[in-house]
Amino acid sequence: xxxxxxxxxxxxxxxxxxxxxxxxxxxxxxxxxxxxxxxxxxxxxxxxxxxxxxxxxxxxxxxxxxxxxxxxxxxxxxxxxxxxxxxxxxxxxxxxxxxxxxxxxxxxxxxxxxxxxxxxxxxxxxxxxxxxxxxxxxxxxxxxxxxxxxxxxxxxxxxxxxxxxxxxxxxxxxxxxxxxxxxxxxxxxxxxxxxxxxxxxxxxxxxxxxxxxxxxxxxxxxxxxxxxxxxxxxxxxxxxxxxxxxxxxxxxxxxxxxxxxxxxxxxxxxxxxxxxxxxxxxxxxxxxxxxxxxxxxxxxxxxxxxxxxxxxxxxxxxxxxxxxxxxxxxxxxxxxxxxxxxx
Amino acid sequence: xxxxxxxxxxxxxxxxxxxxxxxxxxxxxxxxxxxxxxxxxxxxxxxxxxxxxxxxxxxxxxxxxxxxxxxxxxxxxxxxxxxxxxxxxxxxxxxxxxxxxxxxxxxxxxxxxxxxxxxxxxxxxxxxxxxxxxxxxxxxxxxxxxxxxxxxxxxxxxxxxxxxxxxxxxxxxxxxxxxxxxxxxxxxxxxxxxxxxxxxxxxxxxxxxxxxxxxxxxxxxxxxxxxxxxxxxxxxxxxxxxxxxxxxx
Numbered sequence: 001x002x003x004x005x006x007x008x009x010x011x012x013x014x015x016x017x018x019x020x021x022x023x024x025x026x027x028x029x030x031x032x033x034x035x036x037x038x039x040x041x042x043x044x045x046x047x048x049x050x051x052x053x054x055x056x057x058x059x060x061x062x063x064x065x066x067x068x069x070x071x072x073x074x075x076x077x078x079x080x081x082x083x084x085x086x087x088x089x090x091x092x093x094x095x096x097x098x099x100x101x102x103x104x105x106x107x108x109x110x111x112x113x114x115x116x117x118x119x120x121x122x123x124x125x126x127x128x129x130x131x132x133x134x135x136x137x138x139x140x141x142x143x144x145x146x147x148x149x150x151x152x153x154x155x156x157x158x159x160x161x162x163x164x165x166x167x168x169x170x171x172x173x174x175x176x177x178x179x180x181x182x183x184x185x186x187x188x189x190x191x192x193x194x195x196x197x198x199x200x201x202x203x204x205x206x207x208x209x210x211x212x213x214x215x216x217x218x219x220x221x222x223x224x225x226x227x228x229x230x231x232x233x234x235x236x237x238x239x240x241x242x243x244x245x246x247x248x249x250x251x252x253x254x255x256x257x258x259x260x261x262x263x264x265x266x267x268x269x270x271x272x273x274x275x276x277x278x279x280x281x282x283x284x285x286x287x288x289x290x291x292x293x294x295x296x297x298x299x300x301x302x303x304x305x306x307x308x309x310x311x312x313x314x315x316x317x318x319x320x321x322x323x324x325x326x327x328x329x330x331x332x333x334x335x336x337x338x339x340x341x342x343x
Numbered sequence: 344x345x346x347x348x349x350x351x352x353x354x355x356x357x358x359x360x361x362x363x364x365x366x367x368x369x370x371x372x373x374x375x376x377x378x379x380x381x382x383x384x385x386x387x388x389x390x391x392x393x394x395x396x397x398x399x400x401x402x403x404x405x406x407x408x409x410x411x412x413x414x415x416x417x418x419x420x421x422x423x424x425x426x427x428x429x430x431x432x433x434x435x436x437x438x439x440x441x442x443x444x445x446x447x448x449x450x451x452x453x454x455x456x457x458x459x460x461x462x463x464x465x466x467x468x469x470x471x472x473x474x475x476x477x478x479x480x481x482x483x484x485x486x487x488x489x490x491x492x493x494x495x496x497x498x499x500x501x502x503x504x505x506x507x508x509x510x511x512x513x514x515x516x517x518x519x520x521x522x523x524x525x526x527x528x529x530x531x532x533x534x535x536x537x538x539x540x541x542x543x544x545x546x547x548x549x550x551x552x553x554x555x556x557x558x559x560x561x562x563x564x565x566x567x568x569x570x571x572x573x574x575x576x577x578x579x580x581x582x583x584x585x586x587x588x589x590x591x592x
């Protein structure tokens with residue numbers, strides 16, 4: 001067994017340095033922001049972003065490197081907090097309504113994670129919010145639900161770099177800021193949603209999946225634009241939350257269907273995402289009762305039109321925009337934005 | 344014979360794998376059922392009470408709990424079956440490779456994937472049939488690395504996503520050198536899905552009909568093979584078993 005510990009630590013330090021650089025840019029943007037509400041929005045964004053990075057940076061064995069990084073983050077948070085505290089309640093309330101949601105969608109395969117992710121992303125975008133959809137699944141799915149060809153939105157080689165300490169030997173290149181990478185490489189999906197995806201297994205590029213997994217995670221984690229909603233669709237099952245793919249998010253949506261196993265899966269997943277706010281979403285329900293102990297924030301009904309959209313590989317928002325299931329996701333979007341303001 | 348069951352999440356891998364195992368056992372074969380999903384639930388499809396499935400040890404978690412580290416050689420696969428497997432209906436041995444639960448500081452760096460590869464690869468298949476229900480998606484198929492003589496069973500339900508992933512699974516299996524690859528069109532209605540899947544994958548395809556008895560069993564968390572053995576879906580998986588065994592159908 002090769003000891004790759006030193007290389008891994010070196011790469012982790014580079015990732016943290018990039019995160020810190022991104023925070024510096026967010027702070028600079030906040031200092032330059034025009035207007036009381038926009039300025040407050042930026043500082044709230046800095047606070048929220050720092051909170052996420054600190055929450056996920058330590059791990060079981062925090063190193064000196066982490067501590068140094070943490071001190072810088074806390075200085076940024078202190079500055080942000082002083083600005084937010086000086087803003088009036090009315091300004092804070094307006095700024096909060098524009099603060100982006102950061103949501104990771106998890107659950108058993110086939111429960112409708114991609115449908116929920118894509119429909120939520122497009123409906124948020126229709127409200128005029130900038131939205132980044134992130135596909136963390138090495139199997140095709142989210143693109144169908146969004147309505148874009150499944151081969152688009154994969155980070156190209158010039159956004160990546162090889163490093164022996166990165167997962168599968170590849171990570172995010174360090175030439176560009178996260179927002180610039182999104183600007184340059186995210187594909188434009190319907191309603192103005194921007195999509196970034198990991199490469200898919202079994203396609204023409206044999207290395208696409210393993211080259212881009214770490215990079216997409218690093219990008220989502222470092223991307224801190226305050227007004228952007230970020231919706232991440234995670235690969236089915238427990239491996240991705242176990243590996244903390246949800247670290248970019250403030251909330252995890254755990255999707256369940258009426259099946260017993262989907263509820264068992266949700267009960268297994270919930271403790272894995274206890275570092276963020278976890279919310280259950282029921283999908284494909286007819287008249288079945290909720291699963292015991294899994295009170296859902298939203299209930300999306302079983303919908304023959306959505307099933308037909310899935311069969312055809314079309315976005316439900318294009319195939320059946322007036323369907324009850326789409327209406328239920330719109331209510332979910334309402335609930336999530338309302339909760340964000342209340343937080 | 345060793346069979347690896349793959350496909351998109353929610354396509355019915357576990358349903359097909361569980362019923363296939365029961366059919367093979369009912370025909371007198373010794374069967375080892377391998378739950379390679381880090382979210383293990385094959386036991387339910389085999390008729391094991393849900394509470395027992397939830398407390399079942401997996402090879403990975405049991406080895407870690409016993410102080411095993413990845414520097415040590417893994418015990419003989421048959422010994423692992425004897426140690427951590429349970430005997431379920433019709434004498435089937437069920438063993439789970441790696442259950443992933445709450446984040447811990449324990450060494451899971453090798454993950455369930457490595458355990459699956461070593462266990463599935465090294466478990467002798469002479470005089471018995473090994474059926475592995477893999478994790479959703481194609482990553483675990485690459486990790487399981489079925490051999491040329493193994494069978495890959497690709498399950499898809501009627502969604503375009505599921506058919507796309509099935510098509511890719513066939514490509515991955517071919518690249519691994521697997522000669523026998525069979526598609527199962529689950530939740531088929533009037534043969535339409537089976538025809539589409541056969542066309543997309545260009546491999547032999549068997550249909551399993553959309554079946555309310557399976558839906559009911561799924562909602563209750565019980566094995567459709569026990570709840571409705573004569574239902575159209577269970578009979579259709581019997582045809583899959585016979586096809587694998589080379590019995591004319």
